[in-house]
Amino acid sequence: MSERAIVVVSAGLSTPSSTRMLADRLAAATARTTPVQARTVELREHAKDIANHFVTGFPGPELEEVLDAVRRADGLIAVTPIFQASYSGLFKSFFDVLDQDALAGKPVVIGATGGSARHSLALEHAMRPMFAYLHALVAPTSVYAASEDWATGGGSALPERIDRAADEFAALLEQRPATQATDPFEDPVPFEQLLAQRQG
Template sequence: MSEREIVVISAGLSNPSSTRMLADRLAAATARLSPVDVRVVELRDHAKDIANNFVTGFPSPELEEVLEAVREADGLIAITPIFQASYSGLFKSFFDVLDKDALAGKPVVIGATGGSARHSLALEHAMRPMFAYLHAVVAPTSVYAASEDWATGGDSTLADRVERAAGELAALIDQRPAVRAPDPFEEPVPFEQLLAQQSN
């Protein structure tokens, strides 16, 4: 069985960040359950390119390569810090420049980090509706990690949620046909049709 690829989108702003820590935990748990290659994208590394894309209407080569990786991925892990009771502006901006159909039917696990557990509802009132609008298949379990979850290396409740969400993502990926770029030579235009087009 060939390996699938998942792309991990981390919108953490610091280095290291709790957002990246949660992203890595979810990626590692998914890889234990399903044969997947993992690619991590730190959005802070592409912040200027994302902003320029809004102004020019075109992505830089580096940003286009990331967007293409997301389009071709078999699954997505999307993690953001919570600011003002919602996802970060950088996180939203990235998905604003992504093609509107890029996530259609794609399995996604959503997660977030914040200073207090009271911000956890942002996953359900902000993130899940956004991915539903983009026609992604969002795993039932979302994962929120508050500051206290990291105080002792992450409590067992967080670990349980990570494992459950990873299991759901792995199952969704395994049930879905592998994503691959269309082969322009797979269904060539018949020679007679090409001749007819030239004669017209």
């Protein structure tokens, strides 16, 4: 099994962040199951560029590089804090500026953090439909971590759920051909051919 490139997107706003912690644990559990090269993206570091993208229609160089990494990745781990019973605005904004087809057919595992377990359904009524709309292949198991999960060292259910989600994500990665990075300017159509097509 060849090594797969994955991007880990964390929408945590603080340092340290329980959202980042959950993202890291999902990435580590995936790496124990299948060979991956993981790159972690902290969205708070790109918040200004994301906002500017909405205004100007163009990403800054750093944001463009992140968006390109997501496009080229074989899979995605996406974790957000839950605010007002849904994903954070920063998390949604990032996926709003991503090309609509960038996640088509791409394996994704979703996770979220919050102060209370009663917000766990946000994964199913908010996050999963968003990624389904983007035509991603979302792992069946999603992972929610409430404050009490960390207070008890993760309890007994959280580690098991992380491992199950990671196993499903790894299986999706293994079933999908590795992404081949392509450069649209690598093999240009000769000018004579373009001219002949126009004349024809």
